[in-house]
Amino acid sequence: MATLKAPIEDIKYLINEFLDTSELSNIPIFSDMTADLTDVIFEEAGKISETLLFPLNRTGDEQGCSYHDGIVTTPDGFKEAYQEMTAAGWGNLICKPEYGGQGLPHYIANAVDEMLVSSNMSFTMYMGLTIGAYNAIDQFACDELKGKFLSNMVSGKWSGTMCLTEPQCGTDLGLIRTKAVPQADGSYSISGSKIFITAGEHDLTENILHLVLARTPDAPKGIKGISLFLVPKLNVNDDGTLGEPNRVFCSGIEHKMGINGSSTCSMEFENSKGFLVGDLNKGMKAMFIMMNSARLHVGIQGLAIAQASYCSAKNYAKERIQGRALTGSKYPDQAADPLIVHPDIRRMLMTMKAYTEGARALSIWLSYKLDVSHNADNKQHRQDADDLVSLLTPVFKSFLTEIGETVTSLGIQVYGGHGYIRENGMEQYLRDARISKIYEGANGIQALDLVGRKLPEHMGKFLRHFFHPLSNFLEQHSGDERLSVYIHPLAKSFSRLQQATLFIAQQGLSNPNEAGAAASDYLDMFGLVAIGYMWAKMAEQITRGTGEMADEFYDAKLKTGLFYMQRILPQTGSLLSNIMSGCTSTMSLSEEQF
């Protein structure tokens, strides 16, 4: 069976020792985040993950959601768990106190998010989508809509969705056909079909608030004519009570490869009453806000599921006995040695551990930068942090979800045939992880966003917010003997990344296919270097010797970091070769030759 232990020790280390939170320490909610308080939050989150959500993970997968005549039923136990989770406030950690939320920093909330997702990715999607919708309404809707809808979202009484996809329109949202016709009372009549809508219909909440992309009759063609509307499943009266159904129908649910406990719905809007969120024809701007927070959440899904798989795999490798150690029997009194003695099993476990812990450091570090972008006193600091988060969002979403797939696949391999069969739960992790590379903008599209928008933005200004601190860090520690095994490989890979950046910037100008063909390899290089930077920073922080964790913990960190530098980061070399070979071979066949 799969086993789960929340990575509380690692999270405590990252929050209490690794992260420098001094920039915001004069702001009350940040100064309140003492280790005493946050340790309790993490321990409670770990407990609820392990005891409430994890036991529903496999049963939720086996049972899935069911559909009957427009009604969707979630797997057994989800409803009770949802009540418990929302009553305890686990769904509103980052929401504003004025709506009943807890107003916690992102770096705390996202660390909790990892633990919850790790234990049951399907379940957490119902709460995750609500937070995305909350963010868009909070930022763009008028006060009347906020007053009417937000507090019930924050309490978990009502949930949210994001309705972009239509049968003819996935990546290319300019193809959206759903119509929004203005009404005399200032509302809009929404009609159209949406597909693949997560949590579009379910039995967990009293009402569901759909954020729908649609176009008004005289809107400009394509992406510039799209607006965002809030469309409740049930109308809400002026006094806040629930009114008549709003002609929003679920016409079916998808049968999927994974995340079976999460409902994926086809939705029909038939002259449903909708309210404009933000400005007319500026729907994509509001949707990007929602998607940016959702993209960080999806990156965390990759990390979380990697953690879950690693946790089971390391335990299994210690228990399962097969063969003898190459250097001679380690446990002569047993019929065979445990799997963990074998170098090839070690290779897999170290890869899993190095990716997962490095990704967790990046997650917490980037989440803090998001907090700085919202809260720093200094406007320029806020802007700089915002630029950095914008640059790294596609990298984080894509690279961490790639890690999710790689690590969950390795997890199966560690279990051998016992990983491939359903009973042990390892194959579910891979099936669940797979979608995270596709939704919220497929990874290939994230790569295009990185090279096509984020690199050239303000003549490379975004890029400088990552490259300059990294460069300074390398320079500052270049003479430190103890750190050389981390600094030199990182410097080498960073130099490759800079070479690739220059190549793409130059070649992409004369032939856009060069940038397009290089994009995914470039994003992977970026992700490898970003996580390498985290490992080097951890090594630097640990060698200062000021921490309070056990020596054993630091020893494992330094060794795992070294493995990353020696056995994972050098992949930047082959990625650079791919990029420098240009796009000719990729584009050389005619369509008929495929």
Ligand SMILES: Cc1cc2nc3c(=O)[nH]c(=O)nc-3n(C[C@H](O)[C@H](O)[C@H](O)COP(=O)(O)OP(=O)(O)OC[C@H]3O[C@@H](n4cnc5c(N)ncnc54)[C@H](O)[C@@H]3O)c2cc1C
């Ligand atoms: C389980 C699940 C849950 C989902 N939840 C939601 C939800 O809640 N709300 C919602 O609105 N949608 C949701 N989606 C839809 C999801 O976001 C889309 O599937 C995704 O955006 C891709 O669109 P598509 O499937 O139409 O693929 P397509 O757009 O047809 O793309 C197919 C492939 O082509 C690539 N591609 C497309 N265009 C380009 C290009 N210009 N350049 C290079 N490559 C390109 C893509 O990267 C992809 O690999 C969900 C999907 C699933 C399966």
